[in-house]
Amino acid sequence: MPIAKILTETELRKAVPLDLAAIDCIEKAFVALAGGEVIMPPILSMAIAEHHGEVDVKTAYMPALESFAIKISPGFFNNPKIGLPSTSGLMILFSAHTGMLEALLLDNGYLTDVRTACAGAVAARHLARKDASRVCIIGSGMQARLQLRALALVRPIRTVQFWARDAAKAEQLAREVATELGVDATATATPDARAAVSGADIIVTTTPATTPVVRADWLQPGQHLTAMGSDQDNKNEIEPECIARASLYVPDRQSQTSRLGELRSAIAAGLVAPDKNFAELGAIASGSSPGRLHPEDITIADLTGTGVQDTAIATLARQQAEALGLGTNFNSEA
Numbered sequence: 001m002p003i004a005k006i007l008t009e010t011e012l013r014k015a016v017p018l019d020l021a022a023i024d025c026i027e028k029a030f031v032a033l034a035g036g037e038v039i040m041p042p043i044l045s046m047a048i049a050e051h052h053g054e055v056d057v058k059t060a061y062m063p064a065l066e067s068f069a070i071k072i073s074p075g076f077f078n079n080p081k082i083g084l085p086s087t088s089g090l091m092i093l094f095s096a097h098t099g100m101l102e103a104l105l106l107d108n109g110y111l112t113d114v115r116t117a118c119a120g121a122v123a124a125r126h127l128a129r130k131d132a133s134r135v136c137i138i139g140s141g142m143q144a145r146l147q148l149r150a151l152a153l154v155r156p157i158r159t160v161q162f163w164a165r166d167a168a169k170a171e172q173l174a175r176e177v178a179t180e181l182g183v184d185a186t187a188t189a190t191p192d193a194r195a196a197v198s199g200a201d202i203i204v205t206t207t208p209a210t211t212p213v214v215r216a217d218w219l220q221p222g223q224h225l226t227a228m229g230s231d232q233d234n235k236n237e238i239e240p241e242c243i244a245r246a247s248l249y250v251p252d253r254q255s256q257t258s259r260l261g262e263l264r265s266a267i268a269a270g271l272v273a274p275d276k277n278f279a280e281l282g283a284i285a286s287g288s289s290p291g292r293l294h295p296e297d298i299t300i301a302d303l304t305g306t307g308v309q310d311t312a313i314a315t316l317a318r319q320q321a322e323a324l325g326l327g328t329n330f331n332s333e334a
Contacts, residue, residue, distance in 0.1 A: 034282030
C-alpha cells in the first residue's frame with residue numbers, strides 16, 4: 001500500500017507562498033481548461049441558510065498532472081462575529097493513475113485563498129492595462145488582502161483604496177497592508193465607494209454580497225474589474241448593467257458564471273442572451289482569444305472558482321512539500 005502524506009496548514013503555508021510560481025501554476029490550469037481535455041464536473045454546492053453558510057465540493061482531472069484533488073470548502077459568513085474565520089476546508093489528493101490516496105491537505109482554506117488570489121492576478125495580467133497602478137478593493141476580509149498582494153506581483157501598484165460596509169475593518173486593513181506595499185505606495189480606506197471605484201485602474205470585489213456594491217455608471221474607460229465573490233446563485237456584487245457596459249466580459253468558466261456568477265444576474269435582467277458565448281480566461285491567457293484591445297476598454301473578469309485551480313494548487317503543494325521534506329507519512333490501512 002502506497003504511503004500517503006498529511007500536510008498541515010503551517011506546512012502548506014511554507015510550501016506554497018503567494019508568489020509568481022503560484023500565479024503561473026494557476027494560469028497554466030486555466031490554459032489547460034481552455035484546451036478542452038480537462039474533466040471538470042459541476043460544483044456540488046449546499047447552502048445552509050439558517051447559519052449563513054454554504055459548502056462547495058470541487059474537483060477536476062488534468063491529463064498533464066499525475067494527481068487530482070477533491071476540495072471541500074465551507075463558508076460560514078457569521079463566523080467573524082464569534083472570532084472564527086469565514087472559510088475553512090481541506091483538499092484530498094489522489095493518484096490519477098490508480099485512484100489511491102496520496103495526501104490529505106489540512107489547509108483550513110489556505111490553498112483556496114491562494115489559488116483565488118492567483119486567479120485575480122491572472123485576470124489582471126491579461127486584462128488590465130500594463131500601466132495600471134491604482135486599485136480599489138471592495139471588501140475587508142482575507143481575499144481583500146490577498147488579491148492586493150497578488151496584483152502587486154503582476155502590475156506596478158502605487159495606490160489602493162479599500163471600501164467595506166464595515167468602515168472600521170477597511171481602515172484597519174489599510175493600515176496593515178500599507179507596510180507591505182513599499183515606500184512608493186499608499187493604502188487608505190474611504191467611505192465613498194463610488195469615488196474609490198471611479199478613480200481606480202483595477203477594481204476587485206471580494207464580498208459575499210447579495211445586492212450590488214458596484215454600479216455601472218461608476219465605471220470609467222480603461223478600467224478592469226474582477227468580481228470574485230459571487231459563487232452562489234443568490235450572490236451579486238456588481239450591477240448587471242456593468243456587464244452590458246463592458247467592452248469585454250471574461251468568465252473563468254461560463255457554465256459556472258451563468259449559474260452562480262455575475263453573468264447569472266445579467267442574464268436574469270435580460271441584458272445578456274442566455275446562449276451568448278464568451279471567451280473564457282484560459283483562452284485569453286493562452287492567446288487563442290484576444291484580451292484587452294484598447295487602453296480605453298472596460299474589462300470584467302467573473303471568477304466563480306474552478307476545480308481545475310484546486311487540482312493544480314494541491315499538486316503544486318504536494319510537490320513543493322516533498323522538496324522541502326514537509327509532511328507526516330501515514331498508511332490509510334494501518
